[in-house]
Amino acid sequence: MLKHVNSGVKMSGKYCRFCSRPAAVRIRYSGLLVCKNHFMEYFEKRVLRTIRKYKMIQEGDKVLLGVSGGKDSIVLLHILADFQNVLKFEVIPLFIDLGIQLGNYSRISCKVVEENCKKLGLDVNIVKIQDEYGLSIDKIFTKKLKRPICSVCGLIKRYVLNRKALEFSADKVATGHNLNDEATVLLQNIVNTNIDLLSKFGPVQPALKGLLVGRIKPFFETYEDEISLYANFKSLDYVDIACPYSEDALSLKLKTIITKLEDIRPGSALTMVRGFYKKIKPLLQGAQEEKINKCKICKMPTSTEICSFCRLKQRIAKQILSTTS
Numbered sequence: 001m002l003k004h005v006n007s008g009v010k011m012s013g014k015y016c017r018f019c020s021r022p023a024a025v026r027i028r029y030s031g032l033l034v035c036k037n038h039f040m041e042y043f044e045k046r047v048l049r050t051i052r053k054y055k056m057i058q059e060g061d062k063v064l065l066g067v068s069g070g071k072d073s074i075v076l077l078h079i080l081a082d083f084q085n086v087l088k089f090e091v092i093p094l095f096i097d098l099g100i101q102l103g104n105y106s107r108i109s110c111k112v113v114e115e116n117c118k119k120l121g122l123d124v125n126i127v128k129i130q131d132e133y134g135l136s137i138d139k140i141f142t143k144k145l146k147r148p149i150c151s152v153c154g155l156i157k158r159y160v161l162n163r164k165a166l167e168f169s170a171d172k173v174a175t176g177h178n179l180n181d182e183a184t185v186l187l188q189n190i191v192n193t194n195i196d197l198l199s200k201f202g203p204v205q206p207a208l209k210g211l212l213v214g215r216i217k218p219f220f221e222t223y224e225d226e227i228s229l230y231a232n233f234k235s236l237d238y239v240d241i242a243c244p245y246s247e248d249a250l251s252l253k254l255k256t257i258i259t260k261l262e263d264i265r266p267g268s269a270l271t272m273v274r275g276f277y278k279k280i281k282p283l284l285q286g287a288q289e290e291k292i293n294k295c296k297i298c299k300m301p302t303s304t305e306i307c308s309f310c311r312l313k314q315r316i317a318k319q320i321l322s323t324t325s
């Protein structure tokens, strides 16, 4: 975890490891003291190293980036836009309008994404789930499905990202999931003893030709508070209001456990996530081999006959019929 230490003369004797400027940041898990400029350089190099270490991007790749407007995806948008020349690939930003009118959340988020893309000279693609699939999170929430709203929302986002990536002939789908998110997911899957999801855990998800575009998480080894600090140092505009449905998210509650763990032992999340991926995941390979089919309705990948997205649409359609008849 990272502590933001005040810069200036008061920090007597605390200077940046790399230059003579006073230190502005102390990275707790490594004890590194750095000034603002060297923190940003350290941050960018670390993300670049993660991309290279896990072979996330190859020369000539088209990378579809899901940008929600939150700090993680906005920082990733800026970082990937910068890396385009170094790694020789193309980034394609995509905003999914989830139809959250409560607090104008979707509208505000869309505007933030559009403005950031404009600054970077990138064209943004916008998918309105209401227009394309007749769905909206506001509407689904009123249906009181058994599944938590954030889980349904996650399903929709994964589906739309994959479908659009196939339409755009993208080689990868990138998302802004950070180290704290990954540690939380790992904890949740351990608690649920979900071997299937544990065996798929990692920074890179492989592609399935014509069905599933490979997924990458460039912030797999980057702490959330490092991302916040980078966004603030760079004065980036991002949505800093919470989604009106986020209170219900179990993951937010589990995330506080990861934060506590970091307070007790800095670097725990990094050790846990890296260690699981490197040492434990290989032991689970082949534990849950599942056959992938094409959904009978939409032709997207599924392990059953009809994919979860189409089943969700059917369930909602049935509910509308039963309330109108």
Ligand code: SF4
Pocket (backbone or CB within 6 Å): 137, 149, 150, 151, 153, 154, 243, 244, 245, 246, 249
């Ligand atoms: Fe979707 Fe839940 Fe995130 Fe809101 S908090 S955008 S409902 S996943």
Ligand code: ZN
Pocket (backbone or CB within 6 Å): 016, 017, 018, 019, 020, 021, 034, 035, 036, 037, 038
């Ligand atoms: Zn420095």
Ligand code: ZN
Pocket (backbone or CB within 6 Å): 295, 296, 297, 298, 299, 300, 306, 307, 308, 309, 310, 311
């Ligand atoms: Zn389907």
